[in-house]
Amino acid sequence: xxxxxxxxxxxxxxxxxxxxxxxxxxxxxxxxxxxxxxxxxxxxxxxxxxxxxxxxxxxxxxxxxxxxxxxxxxxxxxxxxxxxxxxxxxxxxxxxxxxxxxxxxxxxxxxxxxxxxxxxxxxxxxxxxxxxxxxxxxxxxxx
Amino acid sequence: xxxxxxxxxxxxxxxxxxxxxxxxxxxxxxxxxxxxxxxxxxxxxxxxxxxxxxxxxxxxxxxxxxxxxxxxxxxxxxxxxxxxxxxxxxxxxxxxxxxxxxxxxxxxxxxxxxxxxxxxxxxxxxxxxxxxxxxxx
Numbered sequence: 001x002x003x004x005x006x007x008x009x010x011x012x013x014x015x016x017x018x019x020x021x022x023x024x025x026x027x028x029x030x031x032x033x034x035x036x037x038x039x040x041x042x043x044x045x046x047x048x049x050x051x052x053x054x055x056x057x058x059x060x061x062x063x064x065x066x067x068x069x070x071x072x073x074x075x076x077x078x079x080x081x082x083x084x085x086x087x088x089x090x091x092x093x094x095x096x097x098x099x100x101x102x103x104x105x106x107x108x109x110x111x112x113x114x115x116x117x118x119x120x121x122x123x124x125x126x127x128x129x130x131x132x133x134x135x136x137x138x139x140x141x142x143x
Numbered sequence: 144x145x146x147x148x149x150x151x152x153x154x155x156x157x158x159x160x161x162x163x164x165x166x167x168x169x170x171x172x173x174x175x176x177x178x179x180x181x182x183x184x185x186x187x188x189x190x191x192x193x194x195x196x197x198x199x200x201x202x203x204x205x206x207x208x209x210x211x212x213x214x215x216x217x218x219x220x221x222x223x224x225x226x227x228x229x230x231x232x233x234x235x236x237x238x239x240x241x242x243x244x245x246x247x248x249x250x251x252x253x254x255x256x257x258x259x260x261x262x263x264x265x266x267x268x269x270x271x272x273x274x275x276x277x278x279x280x
Binding site: 002005006007008009010011012013014015016017018019020021022023024025026027028029030032035036037038039043044045047048049050051052053054055056057058059060062063066068069070071072073074075076077078080081082083086087088089090091092093094095096097098099100101102103104105106108109110111112113114116117118119121122123124125126127128129130131132133134137 | 147149150151152153154155156157158159160161162163164165166167168169170171172174175178179182187190191192194195196197198199200201202203204205206207210213214215216217218219220222224225226227228229230231232233234235236237238239240242243244246247248249250251252253255256257260261262264265266267268269270271272273274276277
């Protein structure tokens with residue numbers, strides 16, 4: 001049932017993009033407001049994350065009771081568990097870019113539909129950063 | 144326009160999206176991973192990821208139709224700063240194996256210690272970055 005699987009993926013993506021729009025997370029100034037703990041702190045993002053983790057947590061608990069997903073052969077669970085330097089360095093670099101712009105990957109990709117040049121510039125640079133990692137990963141001292 | 148209840152409701156939708164993607168397709172709704180996956184050879188997994196991302200891009204216009212208007216978007220950073228930020232976000236999310244969705248929405252829901260550490264690290268560095276921007280010229 002590949003068509004059903006694709007439809008399920010499109011529906012999931014739609015809910016994600018709609019949720020970002022409803023929650024105010026497409027607005028980089030609001031996201032930066034949450035990160036601005038020494039200024040006029042905006043708690044919105046904490047409420048978004050609380051709602052998201054609640055629903056995602058219920059789904060995860062249910063998934064753990066299933067032998068396989070409804071439409072696919074197996075669950076694609078993350079396998080890595082080590083807390084290593086690449087994890088922390090990567091998260092720190094991501095946080096710097098997030099703080100500078102107010103964009104993380106989800107809202108940036110969702111906001112592409114607005115067609116604004118700054119969003120296109122951010123996403124193009126993000127793709128370049130991902131490609132750079134793909135090229136450099138073998139040369140990096142840490143993986 | 145955005146209130147805290149609508150923020151929580153929007154968060155529930157995002158979490159529902161991640162739950163459905165996991166329960167139906169067996170996949171983790173981590174946006175940076177799905178975007179990076181577009182560079183891999185086409186196959187069933189590629190099509191599923193691309194379908195999710197297509198839905199993600201269509202989400203805000205569908206919301207705008209239902210809500211009667213596009214949500215607020217205030218971009219404060221200049222184009223050069225956005226380019227630098229994009230490079231850091233792209234490189235950092237690959238090196239760190241995830242972003243706000245993969246480590247935050249999905250990883251925290253799985254009670255993954257690895258994701259919890261990543262979330263603390265990117266929140267702390269994001270907050271320090273914004274704070275530094277207030278102090279520096």
